[in-house]
Amino acid sequence: MFELRDLYQQVIVDHNKSPRNFGKLARFNHEADGYNPLCGDKLHVYLNVNDAGIIEAVSFEGEGCAISVASASLMTEALKGTPVSEFKQKFEGFQHMVTSDLDELPDEAVMGKLAVLSGVREFPSRIKCASLCWHTVKSAVEDSHKVAKTE
Amino acid sequence: MMFDIEKIRGDFPILDQKIYGKPLAYLDNAATTQKPQSVIDAISHYYQADNANVHRGVHALSERATAAYEGARKQIARFFNTRSEREVIFTRGTTESINLIASSWGHANIKAGDEILITHMEHHSNIVPWQLLCERVGATLKVVPMNEHGELIMESFDALLCERTRLVGAVHMSNALGTINPIASIIAKAHAAGAKVLIDGAQAAAHLAVDVQALDVDFYVTSAHKMYGPTGIGILIGKESILDGMPPYQGGGDMIRMVTFEKSEYNDLPYKFEAGTPHIAGAIGFGKAIEYIQGVGFEAIEAREKELLAYANAKAEAFDGLRRIGTAAHKACVLSFVLQGVHPHDLGTIVDREGVAIRAGHHCAMPVMQFFRVPATARASFSMYNTEDEVDALFAALKKAQEIFA
Numbered sequence: 001m002f003e004l005r006d007l008y009q010q011v012i013v014d015h016n017k018s019p020r021n022f023g024k025l026a027r028f029n030h031e032a033d034g035y036n037p038l039c040g041d042k043l044h045v046y047l048n049v050n051d052a053g054i055i056e057a058v059s060f061e062g063e064g065c066a067i068s069v070a071s072a073s074l075m076t077e078a079l080k081g082t083p084v085s086e087f088k089q090k091f092e093g094f095q096h097m098v099t100s101d102l103d104e105l106p107d108e109a110v111m112g113k114l115a116v117l118s119g120v121r122e123f124p125s126r127i128k129c130a131s132l133c134w135h136t137v138k139s140a141v142e143d144s145h146k147v148a149k150t151e
Numbered sequence: 152m153m154f155d156i157e158k159i160r161g162d163f164p165i166l167d168q169k170i171y172g173k174p175l176a177y178l179d180n181a182a183t184t185q186k187p188q189s190v191i192d193a194i195s196h197y198y199q200a201d202n203a204n205v206h207r208g209v210h211a212l213s214e215r216a217t218a219a220y221e222g223a224r225k226q227i228a229r230f231f232n233t234r235s236e237r238e239v240i241f242t243r244g245t246t247e248s249i250n251l252i253a254s255s256w257g258h259a260n261i262k263a264g265d266e267i268l269i270t271h272m273e274h275h276s277n278i279v280p281w282q283l284l285c286e287r288v289g290a291t292l293k294v295v296p297m298n299e300h301g302e303l304i305m306e307s308f309d310a311l312l313c314e315r316t317r318l319v320g321a322v323h324m325s326n327a328l329g330t331i332n333p334i335a336s337i338i339a340k341a342h343a344a345g346a347k348v349l350i351d352g353a354q355a356a357a358h359l360a361v362d363v364q365a366l367d368v369d370f371y372v373t374s375a376h377k378m379y380g381p382t383g384i385g386i387l388i389g390k391e392s393i394l395d396g397m398p399p400y401q402g403g404g405d406m407i408r409m410v411t412f413e414k415s416e417y418n419d420l421p422y423k424f425e426a427g428t429p430h431i432a433g434a435i436g437f438g439k440a441i442e443y444i445q446g447v448g449f450e451a452i453e454a455r456e457k458e459l460l461a462y463a464n465a466k467a468e469a470f471d472g473l474r475r476i477g478t479a480a481h482k483a484c485v486l487s488f489v490l491q492g493v494h495p496h497d498l499g500t501i502v503d504r505e506g507v508a509i510r511a512g513h514h515c516a517m518p519v520m521q522f523f524r525v526p527a528t529a530r531a532s533f534s535m536y537n538t539e540d541e542v543d544a545l546f547a548a549l550k551k552a553q554e555i556f557a
Binding site: 004064 | 496513517
């Protein structure tokens with residue numbers, strides 16, 4: 001049986017306790033709000049994309065459950081240094097990982113540390129917690145002024 | 152009366168199951184209660200033997216369906232001690248009942264400059280319909296504040312009540328906090344100020360005896376599914392004198408006496424407010440659920456639920472890092488709390504794996520969360536069929552959550 005520890009792995013507990021890239025960036029040129037009305041999770045992301053189109057810095061602020069905070073923290077690490085042009089592919093890769101069939105193992109070579117979040121598939125009501133931050137960065141990258149939702 | 156917990160649990164077939172290999176501890180009764188076999192049987196029997204439309208056919212099945220549907224109404228009328236069955240209107244539930252009042256009575260009686268007074272602990276369903284009405288007619292929504300225990304500040308209520316107040320809307324028992332409000336005093340004071348009163352009984356009606364005549368309440372609304380009955384059915388109880396003067400809410404079949412293209416004549420109470428084919432099976436199940444409550448009796452129910460809450464409260468107070476949200480002196484069967492270092496949603500997931508069903512979230516009462524400055528709470532809500540063992544299972548699961556996040 002799927003154990004709770006598979007969802008709340010040490011990496012997630014750790015990123016929840018000490019989230020990386022937490023707070024407002026001193027310099028940023030993209031930002032967006034994310035909100036999950038069901039849970040009340042609130043998120044704000046900041047991105048600094050340089051002239052070469054590389055995400056030079058990314059950070060987040062907000063409050064939420066351990067899954068949503070850890071996911072946002074891990075996401076900022078994964079996106080730092082990524083070309084904006086590759087964001088869509090990463091976004092889709094993450095979405096696929098958290099919604100795919102349980103017997104499909106995450107591609108750790110591609111997903112890296114983000115693979116620890118594949119456990120949310122076992123908890124359908126918690127998938128949104130993991131994906132809210134990704135939707136929020138998508139809004140920021142697209143300069144959409146709508147508050148990001150997971151629907 | 153002896154309270155036979157084993158017999159009661161035996162009446163609810165759903166309780167006897169394992170979740171992830173652990174015995175189910177269903178502690179989400181404020182969201183919806185489970186259904187006794189008698190209710191389930193009454194609903195299947197209706198579909199197996201009596202199904203037909205009501206108030207229409209002259210054939211035997213329609214007569215039986217109508218008799219069962221109207222029989223349920225009579226039972227509900229007696230249970231709440233209404234003056235007559237005409238004061239009992241079937242709706243889809245509490246939310247629809249409140250919307251009916253806001254739309255029909257509200258539009259006819261609330262004008263620009265008038266005030267509607269609600270409380271800080273209302274469910275969204277007793278906030279939003281009034282906001283919509285106020286926006287449309289130019290009235291003002293006022294809110295009675297509460298204290299840090301989650302009790303209404305009655306001095307503020309007195310001060311806010313004035314000649315502009317047309318309606319007072321108050322929840323009988325708060326779903327997020329468990330607070331039982333002093334509705335008799337609220338009703339008497341509101342009437343003295345010339346205001347009508349709507350009491351939201353969604354949470355209360357399965358736990359407390361309600362006598363609408365003794366309370367002299369103008370509108371009392373509730374839902375069957377929080378009273379061991381089916382979802383999709385509830386009631387609006389209103390004083391006949393007020394309901395009579397209200398325009399229809401929805402138009403359609405059953406609510407009319409005569410229709411021509413020039414003009415329609417509306418049916419008598421309660422049918423004037425029951426357009427379309429109703430939830431017949433739901434009403435029949437609701438009647439059976441009330442029969443079940445009466446069989447156990449409120450005296451026994453209240454005593455048992457008090458015992459259980461006291462047991463849970465003692466455990467909560469002794470639990471390191473737990474903060475109770477809602478500590479009113481007069482409260483019932485709801486333990487709302489936050490646990491240091493563990494977000495309520497993580498808690499919900501973790502205790503679920505131990506077989507314990509609780510609610511985590513804002514409980515459709517966001518202003519309550521804002522008041523206590525928490526994004527959400529975890530809520531265990533008890534019913535007569537819960538046991539001390541189940542409370543123990545909850546606290547053991549909370550310990551486990553703390554260990555995971557240690």
